[in-house]
Amino acid sequence: MADLSPATAQPRFSLSLTPTADVCPLNGVPRFGIKLEILSHEDEIITVCLHKTPLKEIHGLGEIVYGTNEQGEEVEWPWGIGCWEYDDPFPDDYFFEEFKPGVPHERTFWLDKED
Secondary structure (H helix, E strand, O other): OOOOOOOOHHHHHHEEEEEEOOOOOOOOOOEEEEEEEEEOOOOEEEEOOOOOOOOHHHHHHHOOOOOEEOOEEOOOOOOOOOOOOOOOOOOOHHHEEEEEEEOEEEEEEEEOOOO
């Protein structure tokens, strides 16, 4: 008899964040970024909706990145991330990412001078 119960194990991922430099200049030169790398430890391709998560938009990095300014004070990121509500339309394909086993998914969030 086949087991039709839902899977209980959560997908396993590794996540790393690396700044492109030790210091982010306030004048925006040179440009500063934060490189995100996600690695799936699953046996099959997993499709994940990253819409309204800290992993899709730069302003969401405030949820997972701790940064300080020259005075050692915590950096305030300019925006917040909301939750996907049931009355929101289903996200477009753009908001989904495929994670292949053992293949790093990389993205760099670049800060503009306004950020």
